[in-house]
Amino acid sequence: MSTIEPQTVPEGPPTPSDETPESQPVTGWGDRIFSSAAFGAGLLILLVLAAVFVFLAVQGAPGTHQAASVYGPYATNFWSYAGKLLFGTALAAVLAMLIAVPFALGLALFISHYAPRRLAVPVAYVIDLLAAVPSVVFGLWGGRALTHASLPVQHWLNQHLGWFPLFGGTPSSTGHTVFIAAVVLSIMVIPITTAIAREVFQQTPKLLEEAALGLGATRWEMIKYAVLPHSRSGVVAGAMLGLGRALGETMAVAMVLNGNPLVSIRILTTDSPATIASNIANEYKNEDPHMQSVLIATGLVLFVFTFLVNFAARTIVTRAERRLA
Amino acid sequence: MSVTTAPTGGISLQGNRLPRFAPYVVVVGAVALGALVTMLLGLSWVAAPVLAVIVVDIALPLWSRLVEGRRAAANRGVTCLVWTALGCTLVPLVWVLAEVVIKGAPGINAHLLTHDGTPYFDPKTLVTTAGGGAFHALVGTLMVTLCAVIISVPVGLMTAVYLVEYARGSWLARGVTLMVDVMTGIPSIVAGLFAVALFTLADPSLRMGIMGSVALSLLMIPTVVRSAEEMMRLVPNDLREAAYALGVPKWRTVLKVVLRTSLGGIITGVMLAVSRVIGETAPLLVAIGSIDETNWNPFSGRMETLPVFIMDNYTQGATTPDGYKWAWSGALLLIAIVMVLNLIARIIGKIFAPKTGR
Numbered sequence: 112m113s114t115i116e117p118q119t120v121p122e123g124p125p126t127p128s129d130e131t132p133e134s135q136p137v138t139g140w141g142d143r144i145f146s147s148a149a150f151g152a153g154l155l156i157l158l159v160l161a162a163v164f165v166f167l168a169v170q171g172a173p174g175t176h177q178a179a180s181v182y183g184p185y186a187t188n189f190w191s192y193a194g195k196l197l198f199g200t201a202l203a204a205v206l207a208m209l210i211a212v213p214f215a216l217g218l219a220l221f222i223s224h225y226a227p228r229r230l231a232v233p234v235a236y237v238i239d240l241l242a243a244v245p246s247v248v249f250g251l252w253g254g255r256a257l258t259h260a261s262l263p264v265q266h267w268l269n270q271h272l273g274w275f276p277l278f279g280g281t282p283s284s285t286g287h288t289v290f291i292a293a294v295v296l297s298i299m300v301i302p303i304t305t306a307i308a309r310e311v312f313q314q315t316p317k318l319l320e321e322a323a324l325g326l327g328a329t330r331w332e333m334i335k336y337a338v339l340p341h342s343r344s345g346v347v348a349g350a351m352l353g354l355g356r357a358l359g360e361t362m363a364v365a366m367v368l369n370g371n372p373l374v375s376i377r378i379l380t381t382d383s384p385a386t387i388a389s390n391i392a393n394e395y396k397n398e399d400p401h402m403q404s405v406l407i408a409t410g411l412v413l414f415v416f417t418f419l420v421n422f423a424a425r426t427i428v429t430r431a432e433r434r435l436a
Numbered sequence: 437m438s439v440t441t442a443p444t445g446g447i448s449l450q451g452n453r454l455p456r457f458a459p460y461v462v463v464v465g466a467v468a469l470g471a472l473v474t475m476l477l478g479l480s481w482v483a484a485p486v487l488a489v490i491v492v493d494i495a496l497p498l499w500s501r502l503v504e505g506r507r508a509a510a511n512r513g514v515t516c517l518v519w520t521a522l523g524c525t526l527v528p529l530v531w532v533l534a535e536v537v538i539k540g541a542p543g544i545n546a547h548l549l550t551h552d553g554t555p556y557f558d559p560k561t562l563v564t565t566a567g568g569g570a571f572h573a574l575v576g577t578l579m580v581t582l583c584a585v586i587i588s589v590p591v592g593l594m595t596a597v598y599l600v601e602y603a604r605g606s607w608l609a610r611g612v613t614l615m616v617d618v619m620t621g622i623p624s625i626v627a628g629l630f631a632v633a634l635f636t637l638a639d640p641s642l643r644m645g646i647m648g649s650v651a652l653s654l655l656m657i658p659t660v661v662r663s664a665e666e667m668m669r670l671v672p673n674d675l676r677e678a679a680y681a682l683g684v685p686k687w688r689t690v691l692k693v694v695l696r697t698s699l700g701g702i703i704t705g706v707m708l709a710v711s712r713v714i715g716e717t718a719p720l721l722v723a724i725g726s727i728d729e730t731n732w733n734p735f736s737g738r739m740e741t742l743p744v745f746i747m748d749n750y751t752q753g754a755t756t757p758d759g760y761k762w763a764w765s766g767a768l769l770l771i772a773i774v775m776v777l778n779l780i781a782r783i784i785g786k787i788f789a790p791k792t793g794r
Contacts, residue, residue, distance in 0.1 A: 141685055141687050142685050142686050144687070145686070145687030145690065146598075146602050146687070149595070149598035149602050150598055150608075151594070152598055153594075153595050153598040153599065153603070153608055154608065156595055156615055156619070156661075159654065159657075160615050160619065162634070163622070163630045163654075166630055166633035167626070167630060170636070170637070171633075214521045214524060216521075217518045217522070218518075218521050218522060218525055221519070221521065240529065240778075241529050243711060243774055243778055244529075244774070245714075245715020245716070245743060245770055245771070245774060247743045247747055248767045248770060251536075251746060251763055251764070251767050252531070254750065255750075255760065256535050263480075298528045329507055329508060330514075331510055331511040331514040332507065332511070352621065358623065359621070359622070359623020359624065361624065361718035362743075362747065365718075366747070388718065391629070392625065392718055392721055395721065395722050396725075398641070403632075406629070407629050407632070410629040413625075413626060414622070417621055417622070418618060418622075420621075421618050421620075422618060425617045
């Protein structure tokens with residue numbers, strides 16, 4: 112908004128209506144100011160995104176070559192530090208997606224094709240409600256309620272499926288594990304993926320569906336042969352947007368996990384790999400300027416990573432829309 | 437599908453079907469079985485519904501397979517799974533809300549709402565208690581969010597005006613649309629780091645409320661742009677043309693006709709955006725930090741905000757006697773604020789919704 116104020120307030124006639132005679136073309140000075148303000152706002156958005164990149168790079172640059180002790184005890188230089196955190200981020204996000212996508216697809220199908228008409232709207236509303244719950248509340252719930260309640264499940268998984276690398280090792284006695292972090296993340300991802308999948312499912316042409324049913328297909332066969340092929344790219348894009356959210360989510364992971372930058376796929380043990388975002392939230396309080404520049408640099412890594420994921424997702428969506436149009 | 441012969445001797449074109457009440461029978465049976473097994477084996481009550489769901493998901497397709505054949509069995513199986521997905525997703529929602537209300541409600545009292553986190557001397561009991569108020573957090577949340585609205589609404593609105601009224605498919609418009617989409621996916625903590633990186637070029641230890649507002653407006657702007665753009669595109673072109681025909685300049689047409697017509701939708705969009713960012717924790721944690729005193733001035737010093745209040749009390753919960761209680765109460769306050777904002781937004785949306793048909 113700052114773009115207009117210096118221009119409107121200073122010199123210039125008292126009021127526009129007094130000054131603009133009817134004979135003048137409609138591009139008076141008011142118009143010029145207004146259109147340039149609108150143009151400026153649009154430009155500002157591009158500039159801000161560029162500024163995010165530039166400022167993080169400038170402030171984070173010293174963080175890439177600090178003394179080895181700053182990165183310790185799990186890493187010796189910036190790239191191994193950031194790489195380990197990136198591993199943790201990807202691990203938690205991928206696990207969350209593995210849990211979330213089946214449920215999200217089921218929910219989306221429920222709302223678009225299975226629900227009795229009276230149920231579909233309330234259910235969609237309730238799922239939106241899930242998206243409105245602040246992440247810190249999910250973190251509190253995950254850290255205080257879910258960890259305790261899920262201990263028997265975690266121990267059961269460890270005892271009976273311990274041969275599978277993910278569930279091996281000595282299980283954590285507190286329950287603050289990557290497994291729970293992934294579950295909490297998946298709950299936060301479900302509304303996003305559901306919303307997009309539901310929309311593309313509902314866009315399937317009615318004629319295709321009715322043709323399938325008319326040929327004697329059951330409801331599932333109709334969905335399998337008419338709805339799913341038609342909405343494949345939309346579903347992929349929805350999942351990737353959810354992935355973007357899972358990669359960047361901070362509080363849920365930071366409050367559930369006591370993570371460190373390390374590489375471990377044993378998700379039920381206390382060796383929890385931290386994610387980039389949760390690591391920033393946990394380490395930032397220390398107010399050590401060396402560490403802060405390192406954290407800003409890892410933030411830049413996260414920004415670029417999620418930017419690429421979101422960009423890919425949006426490209427898929429636009430291409431799908433163009434194909435449908 | 438086998439074709440059965442009807443008793444009259446004519447040919448029925450229908451295959452064997454399960455009776456209409458079959459799903460209900462299976463569900464009731466499964467619930468009974470689950471309860472029975474749970475009681476006999478002495479498992480926790482959680483096991484009963486879990487067992488019941490598993491039994492339904494197996495038994496109904498199996499029965500259908502025996503009577504109706506493979507295709508119908510697959511159909512019924514998927515129907516069962518879809519309903520199961522719905523049930524599984526409602527569990528965490530109900531659990532979170534119930535947990536927050538049950539654990540948070542006892543801590544909500546006048547003291548919490550009127551005192552800040554500094555040690556407090558009670559004149560009646562002559563005891564000094566350590567904090568126990570969330571007033572400073574409420575003030576901080578109010579001021580930081582207000583500043584975020586003041587920054588992001590004009591920028592977002594003017595961007596939407598540009599996209600709808602001026603752009604006409606130029607390169608900038610395409611770029612802005614794409615970037616707004618990408619901005620929606622910026623991790624909130626990166627927004628916080630950006631605010632820090634922007635303000636601390638000179639003084640690395642600088643912290644103030646407005647830094648949090650900048651971070652939040654980075655997260656708010658895309659939502660505002662998207663909703664305002666959508667609403668302004670709904671304004672019929674006839675209205676604009678009528679205004680032009682009367683000789684109204686374009687900027688007044690936009691201000692007095694387009695924006696006036698879409699005001700309700702825009703307010704709804706802004707309220708939803710506010711309810712989204714008011715619960716953001718990570719950027720505030722990084723950009724503002726936390727403090728025990730009430731600070732009304734967003735341009736000087738740290739401020740406490742409600743989400744950070746919850747986070748702080750959670751991390752210190754093990755050491756302070758009432759930490760977890762305050763955290764839950766803060767969570768209840770936060771959820772109440774978010775829900776009320778959401779509700780108001782939807783009511784405004786309903787009232788101002790464009791009248792369709794006649």
